[in-house]
Structure formats: structure tokens, C-alpha cells
Amino acid sequence: MGLLTQSLLKPVQDWIKTEFGTPPGASVVFRFDRFGVTLTDEDFMLPGHPELGFSPEMAIERFSDLVNRVPVGVDDGDDDVTFSEIDVDTSYFFRLVNPAEPYLPATLPGPAKERRISAFDTLKAEALKLWETQGLASVTGQIREFRPCTPAPINWYDSRSTTGWQPRTFTIAGSDQAPAAQTLHWRMAPDDAQISKAVQLPVDEVRKLPASDMLRRAARIQRGEPALAPQLTPLPGGLLKPILKPPPSDLIxxxxxxxILAKRRLLEAAPVQPATTSSQTTVSFDACLVRIDRPWLFWPFLIDATWDVPGAGKGSISQSGALGALSWLPTGMLAIRNLKITSNWSAQDIEASATATNFGPFAVSEKITNGVLSASGLQISGWQFQQLPALPPNDEPPATPAPAPKKQYTVVKGDTLWSIARMMYGDGKKWKKIADANHIADANKIKVGQRLIIP
Known part of the structure; x- marks a missing residue:
């Protein structure tokens, strides 16, 4: 019997919608994370100084990095999403704010154009000011600047904190008739050959590659960057599977x-197999719904409809399915810990749990024991997204059309302005219109071969 993903997704969606609420007029959805994000206390400490404990500055930097990926697949009709290698902040600034210009259609009267230009300049200046004043220097020792995102609750990552955390339990129903795509799956750890393909190295070299180097290499390839030459070091027993489990200290x-990028690259081609457990299944965890605020993002700019981006068609940057489409913005995430999934597991499920990295949207770290599948560590299992308006909101106005060519007539023998006006307008009395357009003072003085403008 397959366990339906929707039987878990729907109650989680309803709960999160109630907790988070929905901005007036906004389209908001919740999706599970296809591969999940596993985190440890060391992620929020200064590198090399765990004895100092949690660093609020490091926590903000890690959080900002975590929520700064453009989602992929929100509109695909699936229950889960993954994230691209493209950053939200750079897309927002370099593809929208920086190149934006006032939208000035030819039909807009002159005074209205001036008012629009002035209003847009004020709007863009505020967006640029926020961007420029919100940059922070990395505390990792790297020479880089990042745009911070602020979580609520602020200390959501602290394993000692209970602020914002609450226990939740959900029941997963099953169906013998459920299509395989709609049921919860085990995602199995890739074998050496699959990892070899993902990191573009021969299998024998993969087996010598330290796990941290392998993750860095996979991330670079996923971003489309050239992979650096690997630092090969003999590892006893070959490549260890736990690199895809919650990361040990040497991978922090x-x-x-x-x-995140490496896990996506390594797991997107990994084998999956459906769970075959009975329907008597409960999922429990401690949950924290974390809101995401981006103080550098100027919402009035995004929802304004008086600008365009030269060379970009209306809605092209937010078009669903386009590479790096900025169509949905992560506005909240579901953090969980102390995960327990209890069921009357089949022998097949128990065997799968020994080498699985994920069960549905949950990262798992241990084999099923006494009917319980568990993972005590911190992980991100789902995201709330808010749909963005069409970006840019307008097409670039066409160039001012060239004036239509003036109609002309060549005088032939016997023509008069009266006869020409009658021929052109059906009314000889309009001859003066032709005379004025051609600066003719005497209507009787037109010559054969003379070219007249017909207004």
C-alpha cells in the first residue's frame, strides 16, 4: 500500500496557512523540499571557533544564504520543489532594479510623461538606496558582501531554544490505487558510478576524493562553473555513504x-522506491515556522506597473519555466527536529531505510528501529512561497514611429486645384487645403509636372 503524499501535504498546508496567514490579494502556496536541507549547530558558529558557541552574525549569514535560492517547480503541479543555483538577490537587483526605466508609451501626454519619470526616479532611488545600505561583510573571513535576510523567530536555529517551536503530529493515509508519482518514496544514496557521473570523475578517483572536496566540486558543476582539480587523498574503505546524511563536523x-547545490546534483539522479508500509503511519516532529524578511527588497518597486526593462519582454523574468524565473519568492520555511515516523513497516521498507537519504520530504539518518524511523537533527522540510507579479510589468515601448510618408500628386495637363481636390477628397471646395500645404498664393499658377503634397 502506498502512502499518499497529499495526505501529509494537505494538513501541513492548512496548518501553515493558518499560522502564517496570507497577505491581502497575494497568492501563497506551500511545497515540500525535494531533497531537504540538513543543518547542525556548527553551521551557526564562526568557522574554526566552535568553543565560542553560536554567533548571531554567522547565523544571519547562513540564513541569508539558505533562503537566497530561486525555486524550481512551484508551478509544475508536484508536491515538492527544488532550488536553482541562481540567487534571489542578484536576480532582483541586476535583472530588475538596476536596468529598470520608466515605461513611457507614445500615447502618454507630455505632462503625464514628465510626472511618470519623476515618480519613477523617486521609486528607483529608494530601491537603490535600500540595496546599497543593506550590504554586510561576511564574518567567515572571506572577502565578500552579502544582502542579509532576517528570520522570525530570530534564534530558530538554536537547539536550546523553544521560542516558536511546537510539537506536531500528522497521519498519512494510504491507497492501493495511488499512482506511484503521488506516493511517498525512499530516495536511495547514489552508488559510486552515479556519484562519478555527477562530479565528472572516474570511479577510482571518486573513491579517493574527500567528502568535502566532492561536495564543493558537485556544487561548482551545478552552478555551471569549471570544476577545480580534485585533491585526491586515499580514504580507507572507499567513499563513505554518510556524506549525504546530516553532515559530520569535517563537512561543516x-x-x-x-x-544544498551539491545534494541536488548528487541526488536528482539517485534511485527512488515507493514505500510499501501499511496506512497506520504517523509523522511527528517539533516544528518552527520561520518567516523570511528581506530588508533590501523594496516591495513598492516590484508591485509598481510604470516601468520596464530594456530588451526584456513583459513578464519574461517571472515567466514560469524560464531559466532562473523569479516567479515565486520564498517567504517562510518549515524547520523541524526530533523527527519520528512510526508505522507497521514492511521488510522492504526496513531494508531501504538502511541506505536511504530521504523518506519523502524528510532527511533520515538512521535505519528503522522498533517500528520508528527517526532523525533528531535540524532540517528544513518545506517552504512557503508568494507569487510575484509579472516582471517586468511592461514591454519596452516601441521606438517613436516615423511619420507616415506624405501623399503626393503630380500635376498633368488640364489639372486645377479644384479638380485635384475633387479627385482626392471628393469635394473641389477643399482646394485651399492643398494650396496652403504647398504654399500656393495663386490657385491659377500650377504647372504640369509640379509635385503637390496632398494633406
Missing amino acids: KVPVGDR
């Missing part, structure tokens, strides 16, 4: 963003 040196 790999930034969270790189771990």
Missing part, C-alpha cells in the same frame, strides 16, 4: 549553499 567547512 563546506558552506550551506554549496551543500
Whole structure:
């Protein structure tokens, strides 16, 4: 019997909608994270100084990196999403704010154009000011600046904190008739050959590659960057599977963003198999709904409809399915810990749990024991997204059309202005219109071969 993803997704969606609320007029959806994000306390400490404990500055930097990816697949009709290698902040600024210009259609009267230009300049200046004043220097020792995002609750990552955390339990129903695509699956750890393909190295070299180097290499390839030459080091027993489980301390040196990209690259081609357990299944965890605020993002600019981007068609940057489409913005995330999934598991499920990295949207770290599948660590299992308006909101106005060519007539023998006006307008009395357009003072003085403008 397959366990329906919707039987878990629907109650979680309803709960999150109630907790988060929905901005007036906004389209908001919740989706599970296809691969999940696993985190440890060390992620929120200064690199090399765990003895100092949690660093609020490091926590903001990690959080900002975590929520700064453009989602993929929100509109695909699936229950889950993944994230691209494209950043939200750079897309917002370099593809929208920086190149934006006032939209000035030819039909807009002159005074209205001036008012629009003035209003747009004020709007863009405020967006630029927020961007320029909100940059922070990295506390990792790297020479880089980032745009911070602020979580609520602020200390959501602290394993000692209970602020914002609450226990939740959900029941997953099953159906023998459920299509395989709609049921919860085990995602299995890739074998050496699959990892070899993902990181573009021969299998024998993969087996010598330290896990941290492998993750960095996979992340670079996922971003489309050239992979650096690997630092090969003999590892006893070959490649260890736990690199895809919650990361051990030696992998914390790999930034969270790189771990996310690497996990996507390593797991997107990994085998999956449906769960075959009975319908007597409950999922329980401690949950924290974390709101995401971006103080550098100027919402009045995004929802304004008086600008365009040269060379970009209306809605092209937010068009669903386009590469790097900025159509949905992460506005909240579901953080969980102390995950427990209890069921009358089949022998097939128990065997799968030994080498699985995920069960549905949940990262798992241990084999099923006494009917319980568990993972105690912190992980991000789902996201709330808000749909953005069509960006840019307008097409670039066409160039001012060239004036239509003036109609002309060549005088032939026997023509008069009266006869020409009658021929052109059906009314000889309009001869003076032709005379005025051609600066003719005497209507009787037109010559054969003379070219007349017909207004």
C-alpha cells in the first residue's frame, strides 16, 4: 500500500496557512523540499571557533544564504520543489532594479510623461538606496558582501531554544490505487558510478576524493562553473555513504549553499522506491515556522506597473519555466527536529531505510528501529512561497514611429486645384487645403509636372 503524499501535504498546508496567514490579494502556496536541507549547530558558529558557541552574525549569514535560492517547480503541479543555483538577490537587483526605466508609451501626454519619470526616479532611488545600505561583510573571513535576510523567530536555529517551536503530529493515509508519482518514496544514496557521473570523475578517483572536496566540486558543476582539480587523498574503505546524511563536523567547512547545490546534483539522479508500509503511519516532529524578511527588497518597486526593462519582454523574468524565473519568492520555511515516523513497516521498507537519504520530504539518518524511523537533527522540510507579479510589468515601448510618408500628386495637363481636390477628397471646395500645404498664393499658377503634397 502506498502512502499518499497529499495526505501529509494537505494538513501541513492548512496548518501553515493558518499560522502564517496570507497577505491581502497575494497568492501563497506551500511545497515540500525535494531533497531537504540538513543543518547542525556548527553551521551557526564562526568557522574554526566552535568553543565560542553560536554567533548571531554567522547565523544571519547562513540564513541569508539558505533562503537566497530561486525555486524550481512551484508551478509544475508536484508536491515538492527544488532550488536553482541562481540567487534571489542578484536576480532582483541586476535583472530588475538596476536596468529598470520608466515605461513611457507614445500615447502618454507630455505632462503625464514628465510626472511618470519623476515618480519613477523617486521609486528607483529608494530601491537603490535600500540595496546599497543593506550590504554586510561576511564574518567567515572571506572577502565578500552579502544582502542579509532576517528570520522570525530570530534564534530558530538554536537547539536550546523553544521560542516558536511546537510539537506536531500528522497521519498519512494510504491507497492501493495511488499512482506511484503521488506516493511517498525512499530516495536511495547514489552508488559510486552515479556519484562519478555527477562530479565528472572516474570511479577510482571518486573513491579517493574527500567528502568535502566532492561536495564543493558537485556544487561548482551545478552552478555551471569549471570544476577545480580534485585533491585526491586515499580514504580507507572507499567513499563513505554518510556524506549525504546530516553532515559530520569535517563537512561543516563546506558552506550551506554549496551543500544544498551539491545534494541536488548528487541526488536528482539517485534511485527512488515507493514505500510499501501499511496506512497506520504517523509523522511527528517539533516544528518552527520561520518567516523570511528581506530588508533590501523594496516591495513598492516590484508591485509598481510604470516601468520596464530594456530588451526584456513583459513578464519574461517571472515567466514560469524560464531559466532562473523569479516567479515565486520564498517567504517562510518549515524547520523541524526530533523527527519520528512510526508505522507497521514492511521488510522492504526496513531494508531501504538502511541506505536511504530521504523518506519523502524528510532527511533520515538512521535505519528503522522498533517500528520508528527517526532523525533528531535540524532540517528544513518545506517552504512557503508568494507569487510575484509579472516582471517586468511592461514591454519596452516601441521606438517613436516615423511619420507616415506624405501623399503626393503630380500635376498633368488640364489639372486645377479644384479638380485635384475633387479627385482626392471628393469635394473641389477643399482646394485651399492643398494650396496652403504647398504654399500656393495663386490657385491659377500650377504647372504640369509640379509635385503637390496632398494633406
